[in-house]
Amino acid sequence: MENRSADYSICSEIRRNLESCILGKKVEIERLLIALLAGGHILLEDVPGTGKTQLVKALARTIGGHFRRIQCNPDLLPTDITGVAIYHPKDEAFIFRPGPVMANLLLVDEINRATTKTQSALLEAMEERHVTVDGESYALPMPFVLVATQNPIEFEGTYTLPEAQLDRFMMKISLGYPDAATERQMVLSPHSSAPADMLTPVANIERIALMMESVKRVHVDEAVADYLVRIVRGTREHNGVQLGASPRAAISLMAAAKANAFLQDRDYLIPDDAKALASPVLAHRIMLHTESRMNGLKPEDVIDTVVRETSVPVRMER
Template identity: 50%
Template sequence: MSSGQHSDAQTVARTAARIRRNVEKVIEGKGDVVGSAVVTLLAQGHLLLEDVPGVGKTMLSKALARSIDSSVRRIQFTPDLLPSDVTGVSVYNQETRAFEFRPGGVFANIVIGDEINRASPKTQSALLECMEEHQVTVDGSTYALEAPFMVVATQNPVEMEGTYALPEAQRDRFMMRVSLGYPPEAAEVAMLAHHTGRDPLADLEPVTDAAEIRKLVGIVAQTYVAEPVQRYAVAIARATRSTPEIALGASPRATLHLVRAAQALAAVGGRDFVLPDDVLALAVPVLAHRVALHADAGGGHRAAAEVVHRAASSVPVPRR
């Protein structure tokens, strides 16, 4: 790789580190989750945060948006939310005697879908086109969404009351699924000291902007992926399709997302090439939420993660 490409990767690494440090001012003790959010952003993906209420899922989303000084809109998903509330609607203007489009909640750089699985599948599916194609079609007219565009959706565990499991097509559009979990004791004590009596986001200043993120996304997309590494990613995805415990394996879209995320992880690490270790490290967060297990294999986030981890670990790592 040329020295220019190496320099570009160092630029990505420096900016990513600034974003991480900034977000960690309000999300303490969860550096790995914050890192996953930054990787997803730079890989042009979408992030699904699944965990119990109150562990900071929405706070993480808002802190990321504030750090990159981009437009942000929050959609509270409820059972009575309509698809038009998400995408927008054409309204008749009596003065002009014409229909005017009023944008919905997805028209922002960072869209926070709060408790996405409390809305009906019909409303959830309103996100499908915008997440895949970065556009919205309403009444035959198509409207582009400004880059960067990222959906950060929070989800309660499906076992909780009043939730609807996300359809397979919806889950497949999220590049990664991660869980915050409960914070370490020291981080929880620090949270009480820093968050009590004031909004922790109030003092959070941006460390970059949308134009810079667009530039970094272009650099990440040029990160070199050797053919053996590409074949390794394909082999991991195919392993999920032949694992006995898995009824529905990872899709070709999942393979593409795995490689894109690995490119971002490499660039965040200051490298202009992808290693097999990058691919393996991302196999569980990128693939586990996309597979469906057989009934006798158990269920839930942890069971799927364990099965995908075993499948990925069984694939021989390419030699240099």
């Protein structure tokens, strides 16, 4: 009980740190923390200048993690991400020089500007938590969270992410523009250009790893698990959907729901945990029929309909 209270206190301090850096984005910060504690990856789709890089840097500094950033472009090679083995004549051996992927928080800026070959190099890191160079596998640091960004406006010179890669992102979120009062506060701040640099750590990687293990032990009643599965399966049965959420999506939703319960200082899951995260976890994994898109249907609309029509369990065992 004491450990849980201490963990909840640390999570509250992490929230305060991030909210002092990225103003007016409590929901988005909460979802980033959920992905961190659930061991998932984030796709940040937003226009430039909304604070995406500062948010990830702020999280890395707050938890004492190693942060690296990759700027994607068509010239980027897979080895620029994973690292390369270099021959040293003096030692008469190949020495592995790790790439930027060897970090706790990796920001991949404009991921859709990298070629498909380079994008595929990230698949192994995201799913297997290791990279392979010249036949040798190298484990990534733990925890490892990849936050990829893409601009929803500019598509010239980009390579659309395939469904297989989209499915490996636990959540897709957008920061959006701040309201007028928040933007006024930002421009008046003396540290508005680099607010993340002013933060001090309130946790360490070892403690975060322990909290991730605690998240896995959050109790899930069979009735709540059935409710979660029915939501995911409902996306496959909607008339406007060509491709519904995958079984991997169900696993991601369960992991995210557990992290949400943990952040609410609960050691058990309730239906609201799954309901609150259904849209950010499932929407980017759904492919609509062309006719549905032309009629203005959005994946978020599908999720809202499915959640609304899925009956909520009334009895649960703890």
